[in-house]
Every structure is written in C-alpha cells, then in structure tokens.
Amino acid sequence: MSDWGWGIDPLGLRITMNMMYDRYQKPLFLVENGLGAKDEFAANGEINDDYRISYLREHIRAMGEAIADGIPLMGYTTWGCIDLVSASTGEMSKRYGFVFVDRDDAGNGTLTRTRKKSFWWYKKSDCQ
Numbered sequence: 001m002s003d004w005g006w007g008i009d010p011l012g013l014r015i016t017m018n019m020m021y022d023r024y025q026k027p028l029f030l031v032e033n034g035l036g037a038k039d040e041f042a043a044n045g046e047i048n049d050d051y052r053i054s055y056l057r058e059h060i061r062a063m064g065e066a067i068a069d070g071i072p073l074m075g076y077t078t079w080g081c082i083d084l085v086s087a088s089t090g091e092m093s094k095r096y097g098f099v100f101v102d103r104d105d106a107g108n109g110t111l112t113r114t115r116k117k118s119f120w121w122y123k124k125s126d127c128q
Contacts, residue, residue: 003038004094008055010062017066017073027072033059034079036086036094039116047100047116056122078122082113098122 002008017028035055039047056078067073079096083103086094092103098119103109 010058
C-alpha cells in the first residue's frame with residue numbers, strides 16, 4: 001500500500017496490459033505510472049527513496065513480461081520527473097518525482113530542487 005492507501009500491483013499491470021491488448025488489438029503506451037510518497041531528507045541531506053525504486057523496478061519488470069507475452073508497448077512515462085502539486089488533492093506532500101521540490105502544501109518553500117536516489121537509479125536504468 002502507498003502512503004495514500006493505493007494498492008501496489010505490478011502483476012495487475014501485466015494482466016491489465018494483456019486484457020487491453022486482447023480487447024483492442026492496438027499497441028499500448030503507458031503514462032503516469034508512479035508512486036506518491038512522503039519523501040524526507042536523511043541526515044546526510046539525501047532523499048533515499050528506495051521504496052520508489054522498488055516500485056518502478058517491479059512495474060518495469062512487469063511491462064517487460066507483458067512484452068514477452070506479445071504485447072506491443074510503444075512507450076512509458078513515469079508520473080512526474082519532478083515533484084508537483086497533486087491534481088486530485090492539491091497536496092505537494094504527495095511526491096512522485098525523481099527530483100524533490102522544496103515546497104509545502106501551503107505553497108511555502110524556496111522551490112530548490114534536489115535529486116533523489118531514484119533520479120540516479122532511473123538515469124542508469126535500461127528503460128530510458
């Protein structure tokens with residue numbers, strides 16, 4: 001479960017990709033896949049969002065398995081490259097990005113950007 005009670009289900013993604021392709025017989029393009037979390041700075045000034053890396057790794061693996069099933073996947077994007085205001089709740093504390101933006105739910109902050117651990121992981125990943 002995410003911090004907001006959303007289920008985390010990479011197998012469900014693979015099953016849904018298969019169902020969508022079986023129904024429509026059109027290539028798929030996955031958009032806005034990601035994990036909203038309450039990211040916090042560690043004592044060393046880094047944001048070690050291993051939970052986001054795990055989420056993305058497992059979902060990207062599920063997409064690879066769907067491709068092996070014969071599903072044509074044209075592309076993939078994560079939910080956001082930087083933290084942004086949640087359209088559904090107006091919260092800034094629900095963070096999705098690879099880059100932390102210094103802003104709180106009330107709109108206060110410097111807007112300084114800090115790369116999270118997931119930024120460096122995604123940069124090195126094979127899914128670019």
